[in-house]
Amino acid sequence: MNETELRAAIDREMPGVQADLERLVRIPGIAFDGFDHSHVERSAEAVAELLRGAGLPDVKIVRAGGQPAVIGRKPAPPGAPTVLLYAHHDVQPPGDLGQWRSEPFEPVERNGRLYARGAADDKAGVMAHVAALRALGDALPVGVVVFVEGEEEYGSESLDTLLREYRDELASDVIVIADSANWDIGQPAFTTGLRGIVNAFVEVRTLDHAVHSGMFGGAVPDALTTLSRLLATLHNEHGDVAVDGLVRGFAAPLDYPEDRFREEAGVLDGVELIGTGRLVERLWVKPSISVLGIDAPPTAEAPNALVPAAKAKLSVRIAPGDNWKSAYEALTAHLERHAPWGARVTVTLEQGGEPCVIDTSGPAYEVARAAFAAAWDGTAPIDMGIGGSIPFIATFQEMFPDAEVLVTGVEDPDSRAHGPNESLHLGEFRRVCLAEALLLANLGRSAARR
Structure with a gap:
């Protein structure tokens, strides 16, 4: 199929693709503990049915001790490459329902955007693959393996086992991971x-039991004050991370205007940004440390007593070129070394994942750049970093070292993935679907010319 035919095919398929996306986001497939995992099962079954309907003859639901993933395959024609298309069907919990303008699992279209949990991250990624397959139909010129994971938002605990168990079935020449974002x-x-x-997690303990704040305050350090002082050592006066031993890199010469960033992040007027250096460096190639939560008595229930122990959850984002195990050791050493007033400090790992750098010099990237430029009517794609983490990409790189990895996505700066009012820009979604269809078509033509 040529570009004109593919554009017409995508336009023909988009109403059905959006309808199926809306059906998919109505399933609250949350892999976190404490949620009904039967919905994750329903979500996997729905994805499997979509892949069968998109023309894949070999579709199955698989698992390796965790939540269900879906693998769909169609063999390559002789001499053609095989392309692995990745997405995930599980979603984040909705969070504070009071902050949503509409029900999180009831899709609503407003001003050209579709609002729902998972509408962007990452059920639109699933549907971009489906849209491309539907548009190409029997004219699909490459082999395809669609791999849709079921626990990415919960840490992909069983992914490594799945990849190793189904390695031969997933082997491919090009890997497209549709779980990222566009620049704008x-x-x-x-x-x-x-x-x-x-x-x-870092826990600080100063007492073996709570004691009267009047009788002992002024001489005994309470755990909350102690924890606060310890957390304050993680950054210097400029807001840069002060933990020794973490890698810092250099970002591409891409301008990220501060006014745009403040608006996209929702920073309140008068609040200063932290850190030094260009914004893209602070966000992409320098470490960051955030306090995600603290275990302590709620203010409404707190007695007049010194708290004996307090615990915080820390999230450290490490730069490309670093290693999560050495970063954890550096964090632990810093916290133990800076324990205020001799407090007992215990650091416990929750999870670690590697950063990654992706080589963009291969022939598949040349084909992809042309496909994306065509889908965006002549606007060439740029290369960008992401401050977030997709640790399994490093696993794909390790297991399939000869495959080119392309990381794409459907999100834009206002998608608000993981937050209330997550949404998908429907115009950009159409371009993503067209770009993937063009990519598959062009990879087939490129192989035929060799």
Whole structure:
């Protein structure tokens, strides 16, 4: 199929693709503990049915001790490459329902955007693959393996086992991971670097039991004050991370205007940004440490007593080129070394994931750049970093070292993935679907010419 035919095919398929996306986001498939995992099962079954309907003859639901994933396959014609298309069907919990303008699992279209949990991250990624397959139909010129994971938002705990168990079935020449973002509406991008992650708990203990704040306050350090002082050592006066031993890199010469960033992040007027250096460096190639939560008595229930122990959850994003195990060791050493007033400090790992750098010099990237530029009517894609983490990309790189990895996505700066009022820009979604269809078609033509 040529470009004109593919554009017409995508236009023909988009109403059905959006309707199926809306059906998919109505399933609250949350893999976190404490949620009804039968919905994750329903979500996997719905994805499997969509892949069968898109023309894949070999579709199955698989698992390796965790939540269900879906693998769909169609063999390559002789001499053609095989392309692995990745997405995930599980979603984040909705969070505070009071902050949503509409029900999180009831899709609502407003001003050209579709609002719902998972509408962007990452059920639109699933449907971009389906849209491309539907548009190409029997004219699909390459082999395809669609791999849709079921626990990405919960840490992909069983993914490594799945990849190793089904390695031969997943083997491919090109891997397209549809779980990232574009630079802006109207500006496509490939993600070429991602930070890694270390999530850990730090507990501070100063007493073996709570004691009267009047009788003992002034001489005995309470655990909350002690924890606060310890957390304050993680950054210097400029807001840069002060933990020794973490890698810091250099970002591409891409301008990220501060006013745009403040608006996209929702920073309140008068609040200063932290850190030094260009914004893209702070966000993509330097470490960051955030306090995600603290275990302590709620204010409404707190007695007049000194708290004996307090616990915080830390999220450390590590730069490309770093290693999560060494970063965890550096964090632990810093916290133990800076324990205020001799307090007992215990650091416990929750999870770690590697950062990655993606090589964009291969022939598949040349084909992809042309496909994306065509889908965005002549606007060439840029290479960008991402401050977030997709640790399994490093696993794909390790297991399939000869495959080219392309990281794409459907999100834009206002998608608000993981937050209330997550949404998908429907105009950009159409371009994503067209770009993937063009990519598959062009990869087939490129192989035929060789």
